[in-house]
Amino acid sequence: MRIAQVxxxxxxxxPSAYGGTERIIATLCDHLVARGHDVTLxxxxxxxxxxxxxxxxxxxxxxxxxxxxxxxxxxxxxxxxVRAQQAEFDVIHCHLSHFQHxxxxxxxxxxxxxxxxGRLDYADLPAALARWPDMAxxxxxxxxxxxxxxANWVANIYHGLPRDLYRPLSGRPAAGIAPYLAFIGRFSRDxxxxxxxxxxxxxxxxxxxxxxxxxxxxxxxxxxxxxxxDGNCVDYVGEISEAEKPAFLGNAAALLxxxxxPEPFGLVVIEAMAHGTPVIAWRNGAMxxxxxxxxxxxxxxxxxxxxxxxxxxxxxxxxxVRKCFERRFxxxxxxxxxxxxxxxxxxQTEPVNAVF
Amino acid sequence: MRIAQVxxxxxxxxPSAYGGTERIIATLCDHLVARGHDVTLxxxxxxxxxxxxxxxxxxxxxxxxxxxxxxxxxxxxxxxxVRAQQAEFDVIHCHLSHFQHxxxxxxxxxxxxxxxxGRLDYADLPAALARWPDMAxxxxxxxxxxxxxxANWVANIYHGLPRDLYRPLSGRPAAGIAPYLAFIGRFSRDxxxxxxxxxxxxxxxxxxxxxxxxxxxxxxxxxxxxxxxDGNCVDYVGEISEAEKPAFLGNAAALLxxxxxPEPFGLVVIEAMAHGTPVIAWRNGAMxxxxxxxxxxxxxxxxxxxxxxxxxxxxxxxxxVRKCFERRFxxxxxxxxxxxxxxxxxxQTEPVNAVF
Numbered sequence: 001m002r003i004a005q006v007x008x009x010x011x012x013x014x015p016s017a018y019g020g021t022e023r024i025i026a027t028l029c030d031h032l033v034a035r036g037h038d039v040t041l042x043x044x045x046x047x048x049x050x051x052x053x054x055x056x057x058x059x060x061x062x063x064x065x066x067x068x069x070x071x072x073x074x075x076x077x078x079x080x081x082v083r084a085q086q087a088e089f090d091v092i093h094c095h096l097s098h099f100q101h102x103x104x105x106x107x108x109x110x111x112x113x114x115x116x117x118g119r120l121d122y123a124d125l126p127a128a129l130a131r132w133p134d135m136a137x138x139x140x141x142x143x144x145x146x147x148x149x150x151a152n153w154v155a156n157i158y159h160g161l162p163r164d165l166y167r168p169l170s171g172r173p174a175a176g177i178a179p180y181l182a183f184i185g186r187f188s189r190d191x192x193x194x195x196x197x198x199x200x201x202x203x204x205x206x207x208x209x210x211x212x213x214x215x216x217x218x219x220x221x222x223x224x225x226x227x228x229x230d231g232n233c234v235d236y237v238g239e240i241s242e243a244e245k246p247a248f249l250g251n252a253a254a255l256l257x258x259x260x261x262p263e264p265f266g267l268v269v270i271e272a273m274a275h276g277t278p279v280i281a282w283r284n285g286a287m288x289x290x291x292x293x294x295x296x297x298x299x300x301x302x303x304x305x306x307x308x309x310x311x312x313x314x315x316x317x318x319x320x321v322r323k324c325f326e327r328r329f330x331x332x333x334x335x336x337x338x339x340x341x342x343x344x345x346x347x348q349t350e351p352v353n354a355v356f
Numbered sequence: 357m358r359i360a361q362v363x364x365x366x367x368x369x370x371p372s373a374y375g376g377t378e379r380i381i382a383t384l385c386d387h388l389v390a391r392g393h394d395v396t397l398x399x400x401x402x403x404x405x406x407x408x409x410x411x412x413x414x415x416x417x418x419x420x421x422x423x424x425x426x427x428x429x430x431x432x433x434x435x436x437x438v439r440a441q442q443a444e445f446d447v448i449h450c451h452l453s454h455f456q457h458x459x460x461x462x463x464x465x466x467x468x469x470x471x472x473x474g475r476l477d478y479a480d481l482p483a484a485l486a487r488w489p490d491m492a493x494x495x496x497x498x499x500x501x502x503x504x505x506x507a508n509w510v511a512n513i514y515h516g517l518p519r520d521l522y523r524p525l526s527g528r529p530a531a532g533i534a535p536y537l538a539f540i541g542r543f544s545r546d547x548x549x550x551x552x553x554x555x556x557x558x559x560x561x562x563x564x565x566x567x568x569x570x571x572x573x574x575x576x577x578x579x580x581x582x583x584x585x586d587g588n589c590v591d592y593v594g595e596i597s598e599a600e601k602p603a604f605l606g607n608a609a610a611l612l613x614x615x616x617x618p619e620p621f622g623l624v625v626i627e628a629m630a631h632g633t634p635v636i637a638w639r640n641g642a643m644x645x646x647x648x649x650x651x652x653x654x655x656x657x658x659x660x661x662x663x664x665x666x667x668x669x670x671x672x673x674x675x676x677v678r679k680c681f682e683r684r685f686x687x688x689x690x691x692x693x694x695x696x697x698x699x700x701x702x703x704q705t706e707p708v709n710a711v712f
Contacts, residue, residue, distance in 0.1 A: 068475075070478040070480040076454075076456065098428040102432065103459045122429065124425055124433065127413075
């Protein structure tokens with residue numbers, strides 16, 4: 001198949017640091033090419049891909065040294081470029097969340113698939129969707145669909161990681177390393193590092209926090225988290241690199257993911273699972289779909305449940321956690337699913353713009 | 357003429373508080389209706405207009421209590437609504453700055469006019485414009501065009517205010533009020549209240565600051581401005597309402613506008629002039645176009661020039677300042693210009709989307 005992948009322009013594909021969307025697009029492109037598809041990636045220059053790269057912007061919007069950038073205008077130019085080349089593609093898969101591509105793609109909607117990667121509970125999305133109700137959409141979890149259940153959902157495809165990107169450590173966890181719980185993310189209210197600290201203290205296990213401090217979150221961090229960091233029971237290891245992730249996640253007794261927002265997927269959860277590390281997650285967003293309760297971890301509703309889950313989680317078979325990952329979150333499965341979704345496209349014949 | 361006005365959805369038209377764009381659109385609509393045109397305004401609900409209002413959103417994006425709004429999706433829905441009704445209009449005048457309407461309006465581009473109200477030096481605007489190079493554009497100053505000189509500029513129309521919205525005070529300035537210099541705006545680095553203070557101190561006149569303190573500007577305000585406020589030579593009167601403006605501007609000996617950014621128009625400058633109050637403005641953005649040097653004020657390049665201009669400005673004839681306003685910045689003149697621009701539209705026959 002001749003497939004166009006249309007990426008957001010905020011980061012390169014894959015991103016230099018944080019950016020789950022761009023990492024998934026990179027994996028998808030490389031796997032599709034390996035399977036013999038003719039793939040064109042519309043993305044920021046600097047992207048590294050096995051696909052043919054159309055450099056739609058000189059660099060990612062977030063890394064641009066220019067004093068002023070316009071995400072709207074940047075995506076507009078890229079989307080019109082895709083439209084100009086659309087006859088070259090059998091499928092056009094767009095990864096933008098706020099539907100800016102709908103008016104540009106409506107002329108070839110039947111071969112367009114949209115995967116929004118973010119939360120969908122924005123006040124304005126239903127009204128915009130109502131103008132193009134038949135655009136084929138793919139969710140990254142069933143929970144993600146809830147605020148927009150009326151959309152034309154043609155698939156639900158969970159993210160996947162290359163099978164061998166992360167492996168359980170041979171010692172699992174390494175001999176000589178005292179058991180610890182892990183937290184990874186940003187120090188934002190949504191991620192609830194405070195809950196992770198409360199769980200670890202109550203469970204009597206040390207906690208290692210690997211997290212970024214954004215400017216917006218600094219005040220909250222100083223007030224709620226910093227006073228509890230003692231370098232012993234609660235240790236802040238800074239922001240970790242991709243190279244440090246295997247040791248951090250692979251040696252952890254469990255990952256704590258006590259989120260307080262409707263996370264539509266949560267890539268770090270399957271990263272932990274790829275290392276054989278089980279997860280204790282709050283019942284928010286997609287967590288109940290991603291974590292196999294009692295196998296790859298536990299999904300909890302309260303602090304008490306989370307604390308009670310710690311010894312149970314430590315007793316889980318890490319080999320079974322890894323097997324869960326391999327069965328459900330291998331990139332090969334994700335790519336199978338996308339190829340199947342692409343094959344379903346084009347069966348609709350109605351125009352996709354409902355003028356009313 | 358059957359005219360559609362398409363407003364940004366951030367504020368109501370006119371806005372409840374700050375918002376020059378929405379104030380100008382409100383004035384334009386009301387005057388066009390008064391002249392017998394059939395005007396439809398696409399804007400947020402709550403807008404107050406003599407035109408037929410199409411409520412394109414339940415409220416302005418900035419006043420929405422919803423935890424998450426999407427400006428992209430909100431404008432997308434409105435723009436598609438305009439497109440669905442386009443046959444009802446002879447002219448469609450859009451006031452969005454970042455070209456999101458171009459793909460939706462390309463099918464009837466010949467009757468579309470775009471007035472961007474903001475600065476245009478965003479890194480992504482040239483690439484987006486290059487996809488629709490023939491879209492008819494109107495600037496609010498010649499200086500505004502500079503970063504996008506390649507656009508299809510069909511008009512340059514300075515803003516105007518209803519002639520009798522503000523009047524010189526009868527005492528001009530009122531007897532018994534000691535002469536003072538005025539500053540009005542936000543306490544941002546761009547607006548340079550620090551320069552206003554330096555000018556006033558050197559000139560030996562008290563300064564009254566009427567300004568908003570945005571969260572982003574608070575640190576700068578506390579460091580640079582607050583220590584210099586003494587309630588006497590430098591007095592901070594808070595954020596003033598529309599009702600307080602006439603006394604504040606009308607009693608001032610002069611308005612200081614020492615900006616450090618490419619302000620494309622600067623509505624407060626003509627508000628001062630409407631009161632007969634002259635302006636000392638930095639040579640940035642449109643200032644050299646708005647201020648008639650030596651008549652309605654002075655345009656300066658340095659602090660020394662600004663200080664030297666104070667006694668000259670105080671000696672200006674306030675009646676002549678008012679006449680400048682009446683001649684150049686009366687809303688009736690602005691509306692004349694827009695009606696003339698609308699009449700020029702439609703002469704182009706080439707498609708406006710250049711596919712390359």
